């Protein structure tokens with residue numbers, strides 16, 4: 001750990017006593033200063049903490065990134081001895097005072113997470129090669145996307161600060177967390193102890209430390225950044241060439257999961273000229289026997305991508321690094337890089353469903369519930385052929401909207417496009433033809449779909465069997481995306 005066990009207890013006492021929690025800070029600062037802090041404008045927060053009581057000092061040091069008088073910092077951290085706080089790196093000397101040495105973030109209702117100070121807060125200072133990442137966008141994406149159903153055992157691969165493990169402990173009886181970096185494991189152990197949690201912590205390369213073991217839930221925010229395979233920062237670079245880390249995790253998944261188990265991880269994949277990116281990613285799961293749902297959330301061009309990741313480690317002005325990275329992309333015909341969430345499930349069926357798709361729209365949180373529901377819908381679809389699908393009753397999704405585009409002509413409006421839009425959940429939109437529109441419009445949960453189709457066939461003068469046959473895959477698709485939901489009971 002970064003501190004002794006007694007030191008961690010003392011730090012917890014100091015933070016609790018001062019009410020250095022998300023709520024405590026928000027109450028102290030009020031909405032205006034809190035809003036300012038979110039935009040890195042600390043002026044109002046500094047005015048609200050001028051009296052430098054313990055909470056005020058902690059806010060000034062760890063939120064507003066100020067250098068504060070030693071006596072005030074020592075008082076704010078007491079009973080943690082200042083010597084131990086300095087030795088553990090929590091604070092560091094700067095000018096004639098002390099400033100934060102580590103990022104000590106109040107998180108959730110009453111948690112704290114320890115991580116390194118980001119590159120942006122220490123311009124000019126190179127990041128440690130085993131830099132421990134704080135809670136950024138990717139971290140939150142995985143937190144939000146994780147299926148939060150109760151499980152016996154959960155594994156966090158590449159735990160870093162331990163923030164994923166903190167969340168896992170809310171719904172898993174036993175949590176295991178691994179990392180290649182000894183330094184990261186010290187941070188994770190300290191985060192666990194500070195929050196009164198107890199995880200099994202193991203050191204090693206990806207799945208090696210848990211070889212032969214299975215878990216009900218596995219999550220990983222791995223070092224997914226793609227490039228030539230050189231490692232300068234372990235939180236970002238896996239040492240694998242290209243997007244191989246994503247494929248490696250997929251290949252490892254069948255041996256990691258219990259029956260019915262779920263694995264979720266973040267990944268980057270390359271879009272290679274002349275190759276379908278979806279086929280490339282789907283290929284990762286061939287032969288695994290796992291159901292897979294991969295959603296691409298973002299796509300970046302190589303230049304923007306390299307810039308982003310060089311800025312992340314404070315190396316944006318290294319033209320050679322940038323050129324070498326871009327050369328690698330050119331040599332491998334990489335036109336773009338996709339980012340997304342991989343969700344896998346060991347369903348035990350011999351006809352696994354693999355779906356790789358773009359999902360760029362904003363999704364109604366929590367994404368984890370959407371993932372769980374997607375797999376539930378696959379369970380419904382898997383055991384039904386077209387006949388069985390049409391025998392069910394369905395109801396259109398809550399609040400489903402129809403958007404029309406029409407052109408005014410001599411005979412009034414002529415409809416060009418009709419789009420169904422889900423205002424909730426995954427917020428899919430989809431262009432549909434009038435027959436599908438009528439089908440969805442009539443889905444009020446009362447009639448079996450086959451009977452609904454018979455009415456439609458009569459109204460449109462089509463043979464009912466023909467319509468039923470054509471409807472099978474369309475209905476499956478509408479169910480998979482949640483436009484219509486089966487009515488049970």
Ligand SMILES: C[S@@+](CC[C@H](N)C(=O)[O-])C[C@H]1O[C@@H](n2cnc3c(N)ncnc32)[C@H](O)[C@@H]1O
Nearest residue numbers: 139158159160179180181205206221223234235
């Ligand atoms: C992107 S950070 C994620 C940290 C944290 N889990 C989160 O979600 O914020 C990736 C983590 O994986 C660790 N890591 C890098 N290479 C690894 C490897 N080969 N095996 C295991 N862990 C690795 C890094 O040390 C780092 O802590």
